[in-house]
Amino acid sequence: MELDKRQAQGARRIARLIVLSDFGSNNGVNPLVAARRYRDQQTPVSTVVLGTQGAGAGSRDVAVRDIAAGPTVFVKNKLEVRGALSARGFTGETLDVELFVEDQPTAVARTKIKIPEDADAVPITGLNYIPQTPGEKKVTLKVAPREGELVVSNNEISTFVTVLSGGLNVLFLQGPNFTWDYRYLMNAIATSPDIEVKGALIRAPAVGEKGELADEEFTPGRYDVYILSDMAANFLTRPQQLLLADAVKKGAAGLMMLGGRASFGPGGWGQTDVADVLPVEVHPGDGDIEPPGGVKFTPNAVGLNSYLLQLGSDPADTARIWELLPPLQGANRFGRPKLGAEILGTVNGVDAEPMMLSIETGRGRTLAYGGDTWPWARTEVGRPAHRKFWRQAIFWLSHKENQGSDQIKLNLDRRRAAVGQTVDLTVTGRDAKGAPLTDVVYETKVEREGEPPVSEPVELYTRGDESRGTYAAVGEPGDYKVTVIGKRNGQEVGRDTARFLVYQDDRELENPSADPELARQIAEITSGEPVPPEQLAKHLAGLDKAAFTEYVSPTEHRIWDNWPFFLLFTLCLTFEWWLRKRHGWV
Known part of the structure; x- marks a missing residue:
């Protein structure tokens, strides 16, 4: 590439290229691709192989x-x-x-x-x-x-x-009735390093105070969120039910109960301590809703404006996305909402049939949802919506949806860069409710860690809700730190840092053997010739310089591009006119 630049700048064709190398290609442009480029430019390449093919064959x-x-x-x-x-x-x-x-x-x-x-x-x-x-x-x-x-x-x-800080641990408890919710939830959360989901299939009811699940699973701080999916109440022991309800009341964990034939009233939860923290009254005869056309979960105005159900950029866009999601086969029929509960969505838009409710009980939070979620993840538009819903539900249940302050976030496209590579920086600013920060100016610098630290500024440009920049890692290998500070009217609104490593690629040292076959192919493609090292001097002396044709490109110079020349030219014309005028020649 560098030779191409020099050739273009000099307006001359390279008559012949002589390459001295071991021809061990470890990085960069494929040598054969480069050879074809010089063939097209009618530039033959003479290859001189340094080293031997067997070098390093016995090395370790x-x-x-x-x-x-x-x-x-x-x-x-x-x-x-x-x-x-x-x-x-x-x-x-x-x-x-x-x-x-x-x-x-x-x-x-x-x-x-x-x-x-x-x-x-x-x-x-x-x-x-x-x-x-x-x-x-x-x-x-x-x-x-x-x-x-x-x-x-x-x-x-x-x-x-x-x-x-604040990694979230979730326990998903599944009853013996088959459901796809856990598998689809795991697929959705698999790309979320901030959430860890553990699943437990409970196959049989507890006997007395002994069940398939250990009491330690409900100790405060063990999990941030519990999800109960189509599991009857008697699959947990009475002490476990009490531990779960206490964890919610004390704010140590959030709880979500999904729909199913063994959930809510049909599952016998009405007479348990867990029923006290649910947002609806639970009765054994609540029953199910299974209309012929299926059940469509429809967020209401409260839900469309809530953090839990926001799937789009605004309530209208959120409503559009929810409308595109497929219907469900059925849902649990809920009893009367409790005082303080919020109805977030209904069955087919019927206000009298709530389908998702939330409540803050004590210091904890609980969600009741009467259906499944896995059918949403089976469509192209539904997969990201399903993932976003579950992330937001888990964050909300664990009080992590709002950190309470403006946030500046810095992301690097790589954490390792070889000398000469670039590192792309992306900066986003969000307020406490997740809306983009406006009128924010970012100051960004990259400094190499060590004594003394050496820093370089990086210019960012705005692209939508993001600001981006690029840093060329051309300095010394080592550890580097990027610092970005967001300011509005000269006042800092937030900052973030990230570190990356610059390394020297030493693959040439790792593989000392030469590749004479590659050298031969390059010479053959370009109509050059492979030259043994001991014959290089003879090869140089034998080159026919007269056979090389030099191409000269004419260059145009205009008089107004050079003001001294233009001034002299104007004076000459003026003097000539004066002579003609003096002698009456005009």
């Missing part, structure tokens, strides 16, 4: 090639770290791979990997870590140096993970 080297983690995880939620490594010369041996986390003196996880034959890359799996504190954490995969290794700097690889 371990290289950790890749790392994947996060990029975000909540406190006390599991972080899975994966990667890949290559191990030349260690076939059949077992290597110890360790996971290190910044500020931890020893490895937090270990695994063993046996190197198979003829494997270019071996996956690294089975390494997990549960962070206990929030913040930016540097995680590193490391293999201890082995005897005889050619390069040891590639035995480890690092990246950054953002640990967020």
Whole structure:
């Protein structure tokens, strides 16, 4: 590419290109693609191979090639770290791979990997870590140096993970009646590192005070949200029902009960402590609603303006999305709403048939929904709506929907950048209700950590509700930190930081062998010739310089582009006119 620029700037064709290299291609443009480009420009390439094909054949080297983690995880939620490594010369041996986390003196996880034959890359799996504190954490995969290794700097690889405070743990309790809700919920939440859902299938009723579920599952702080799906009350012991109701009243957990033939009144929940925290009165004979055309969940005006049911950019857009979702086969019929309960949606828009209600009881929150949600996820428009609904429901139940202040969020497209690569920055500003912040100016800087820190400003440009910028990682390898500060009328409204790592790609050192076959192909494609190193001087001396044609491009100079020349030209014309006038020639 650089040669193309020089050729274009000089307006000359390159007569011949002589390349001295080992022709080991590790990165960048495919050499054969570049060769075809020079063929089209009628530029032959003479290739001179340095090194031998057998160099490094007997060498030994371990290289950790890749790392994947996060990029975000909540406190006390599991972080899975994966990667890949290559191990030349260690076939059949077992290597110890360790996971290190910044500020931890020893490895937090270990695994063993046996190197198979003829494997270019071996996956690294089975390494997990549960962070206990929030913040930016540097995680590193490391293999201890082995005897005889050619390069040891590639035995480890690092990246950054953002640990967020307030990770949410959810327990989904499913009765023996089959339903798809848990599976579709897991698929929806799988891409949410801030929510961890555990499912438990309860197959049989409890006997006395002994059930399939341990009482420890209901201790305060164990879970942030409990979801009961088509499970009768007697599948939990009486003490467990009391523990669950107390957790909700004390604000230690939120509760959502889904519809089903064993939910609400038909499931015998009316005479339990759990019924006290539900937003509706529960009676055994409440029954079901199963019209021939199915049940359409229809948000009312309260629901369309609530955080729970917001699927679009405004209430009208939210109503449009809900209208596109498919109907359900049926729903539970609810009793009378309790004092303080809010009706968020109804059956087919009939006010007398509430289908979703919410209530704040004590310091906790409860949702009652009389239907299923999994049919929504079976359509293209429904999948994102289903995911957003469940995320918002879980956040609302756990009091996480409103942090109470403006928030500036910074996202990086990568946490690892080789020297010369770029890092894209995206900044968003939201108020406490999630609306975009307006009239905010962002000040952004990137600084290399160390003594002394060196910082560089990054200019952001606005694109919709986001501000974006790009940082070129052309500095020294190391750890870098990005800081963005949002200001309105000179006053700070929020800030955020993120860290990334700049590394030097040393793949040339990892593979010292030459590739003479690639050199031969490049020469053949471009009508050049492969030249042995010992014959390079003879090859240069034998080049026929007279055979090279130089193309000259004419350049136009206009007199008004050069003001001194233009002034001189004007003076000459004026003098000539004066002479003609003086001698009467005009």
